[in-house]
Amino acid sequence: MSGRTPRLGGTHNTLDGDVRGPVVQAGRIDELHQHVAAGPPRPLEVPSPPADFVNHEAAVGWVRGLLDPDAPPRVVVWEGPLGIGKSSLLRKIAYATESHFTGGQLTFEYARGVQEDSAAALAQFLRSLGVAKEALPADPGDWPGEYRTRTRGLRLLVVVEGAWEPAQVRALIPSGPGSLVLVSGDGPDLGELAIDAQARIRDLEPLQDGAARTLLGKLADSDLSAEDPAAVARLLEVCGGLPLALVLVAAQLARMGPGGAGSLAARVRDARTGLRAIGDGRGNLALVFQDAYGQLSSGAAGLYRALGVWPGPELDRSVVGAVGGEGLVDELVAANLLTHDGHGALRFRHELIRTHARERVEDEEGEEERGGRLRRMLDAYMTALGHAELLARGPRLRVVDLDALLDGTEDPFEGSAERARAWLLRQRATLMAVVLGSHDAGLWGHTWRLAELASALYLDQRFVHDWAVTGETGADAARMAGDAAAEARLSSLVSRPLRDLARDGKGRERARSRITRALELVEPVDDELLRGSVWEFYGRYLEQEDPEGAIAAFDRSIRHNKASDAPESERGAALALLFRGGALATAGRTQEAVAGIEAALGALLALPEGPDRRMAARARVMLGRARAAAGRDRDAADVLSEALEELTSQGLGYYAAEAHGELADLLGRLGDPRGRREHLERARDLYLDAGSPRARALTRTLEDESEEG
Structure with missing residues (x-):
């Protein structure tokens, strides 16, 4: 038992006041504790600008002139056509003004059909500002207020790319004086920000001839003065001052070597693709794209x-390998069509290049060939996702047949759950895109399998909007595929994020509709483990509004799990028993709650695959709460102390804070104000470390009690 948590009637050691720094206690020392409150590291999320950035010094200087540490937050929207270099400019401004923004830099990129909701951005920003995933407010509707509160004392730079609706920007404006929001816009849709957010709307002009020539020379790493002046002028004219065009032309010049400008200019004559002239009217990206594509080898062109x-x-x-492109990537990178990050992931250098690649597919390949390639790539990606899901979650209920999916394949994570979880986190935007893309292509089986496997990320991280979108899409695809088990599984899973997002009656109806649909579907399915899981989710859906109904649902879940011979059924039954105990406590049936949670704790520690220490520690907190409610104060103190030791050893500070709070309440009722204050202070410190808004409430409580004392 912890030295901070005595048995009732025993002795203990406390210090009054708000202690910061070393604490030394004379005599017998049961535990020495030191806590120095530390904020989260300063976020610096905006990528560095290109090393060859040129011109736009006036734009950077203009933004510098806006910076005022005492001014209200400001918004600047940079408009201009795709390919003109807005992203590079925003990154250059972030780099040049980094010292001004003492609170750090945050960035988010919206994408139509993939990342459209500001809730995803707010969740990411709050996490970057030090809020642990467990500490995010349960209702996403509270996230905007928490973001404003969290940023009130910070001077932040926020970079927003890809937004097309003013609401997507307004939600991300911080409250700290001296803060700045930089937005890249591709059209007039953000104009009303000038009214309600007093935004400055600026047009980014194409590069002038001198700057364009300088950039072309830098990118090509050649002396353009040795080239045919007329040819260079023609190339600059075609590029139209657009940095993206200059990047692609430079790659061609670098490959061709000295004297290549003449032959390149001769090739760039006519526009032959659906991409139209953009920029200031002098250039046509279609010409540049088509020439770069035409110079690829046949294999690289096919990969493109x-x-x-x-x-x-x-x-x-894994996607590249599925279409035989392992040895061709370097050619596309050298042509500046693809780029890669430090983790080996590839992406098109610009969305316009992806557009050109799709146009080439439509013009040069049949639907059957396109569909076959997409299925092969999705199959390869699903295999990598399956390995990641298995490592991240271990033996769990799945409708996807992982044994068949992974049979004979190589684990890209080499058995490391940590590497798998890190990969899943990096794949966040891609996971949603492939689920939606598979659905759009009518690949129902791929859609629901990808959606179920993607839940490995959402069960670990609170990306409720992503989870809701992929879960509903997957459930609908399973229905189209006629797979009742898959639809039941995904409908029950998605009821959780839908419940969190249920800000009104319509939202609650969506959650209710999905979980009741899952119940209907699973009844005739010959899978007791799946039935048990669906009834568990139904119980969790009911728990707060109808605890007695939840208890009955958990009873059904336990019966179905016990009727299953699957190894995972013992854990399923233990979890249902644990949540049943919580529902019993909510219903006021405290003695039954204690017995049920005690049984669940024993089952979680005796699982065939080994004890689930994380859930067992959380069960101890629930047990302490239930024992206290039942009047078993000494037993409550004992089990809460055990929970604290286990939670601390696992680094689960947020849940340890909950245990300290329970102990504080218990000691307060027992007339031990010093012990109560000690645990409140420790809970406050841990909530601060987790970035939880509960820290503010505890701080006020401690201040009020100090004044009363």
Whole structure:
């Protein structure tokens, strides 16, 4: 038992006041504790600008002139056509003004059909600002207020790309004085921000001839003065001052060597693709794209087209391998058509290049060939996702047949659950895109399998909007495929994020509809484990509004799990028993709750695959709460102390804070104000570490009690 948590009637050691720094206690020392409150690391999320950035010094200087540490937050929207270099400019401004933004930098990129909801951005920003996933407010409707509160004392730079609706920007404006929001816009849709957010709307002009020539020379790493002046002028004219065009032309010049400008200019004559002239009217990206594509080897051109049909923003190496492109990637990178990050993931250098690749596919390949390539890439990606899901979650209920999916394949994560979880986190945007893309292509089986496997990320991280979108899409696809088990599984899973997102009656109806649909579907399915899981989710759906109904649902879940001979059924029954105990406590049936939670704790520690220490520790907290409610104060203190030791050893500070709070309440009722204050302070410190808004409430409580004392 912890030295901070005595047995009732025993002795203990406390210090009054708000202690920061070393604490030394004379005599017998049961535990020495030191806590120095530390905020989260300063986020610096905006990528560095290109090393060859040129011109736009006036734009950077203009933004510098806006910076005022005492001014209200400001918004600047940079408009201009695709390919003009807005992203590079925003990154250059972030780099040049980094010292001003003492609170750090945050960035988010919206994408139509993939990342459209500001809730996803707010969740990411709150996590970056130090809020642990467990500490995010349960209702996403509270996230905007928490974001404003969290940023009130911070001078932040927020970079928003891809937004097309003013609400997507307004939600991300911080509250700290001196903060700035930089937005890249491709059209007039953000104009009303000038009214309600006093935004400055600026047009980014194409590069002038001198700057364009300088950039072309830098990118090509050649002396353009040795080239035919008329040819260079023609190339600059075609590029129209657009950095994207200059990047692609430079790659061609670098490959051709000295004297190549003349032959390149001769080739660039006519526009032959659906991409129209953009920029200031002098240039046509279609000419540049078509020439770069025409110089690829046949194999690289085929890979370019194949990757154009991939729905995700990034391309995992497994996807490239599925279309035989392992040895051709370097050619596309050298042509500046693809780029890669430090983890080996590939992406098109610009969305316009992806557009061109898709046009080439439509013009040069039949639907059957396109569909076959997409299925092969999705199959390869699903295999990598299956390995990641298995490592991240271990033996669990799945409708996807992982044994068949992974048979004979190589684990890209080499058995490391940590690497698998990190990969899943990096794949967040791609996961949603491939689920939606598979659905759009009518690949129902791929859609629901990808959606179920993607839940490995959502069960670990609170990306409720992503989970809701992929879960509902997957459930609908399973219905189209006629797979009742898959639809039941995904409908029950998605009821959780839908419940969290249920801000009104319509939202609650969506959650209710999905979980009741799952119950209807699973009844005739010959899978007791799946039945048990669906009834567990139904119980969790009912728990707060109808605890007695939840108890009955958990009873059904336990019966179905016990009727299953699957190894995972013992864990399923233990979890249902644990949540049943919580529902009993909510219903006021405290003695039954204690017995049920005690039984669940024993079952979680005796699982065939080994004890589930994380859930067992959380069960101890629930047990302590239930014992206290039943009047078993000494037993409650004992089990809460055990929970604290276990939670601390696992680094689960947020749940340890909950245990400290329970102990504080218990000691307060027992007339031990010093012990109560000690645990409240420790809970406050842990909530601060987790970035939880509960820390503010505890701070106020401690301050009020100090004044009363």
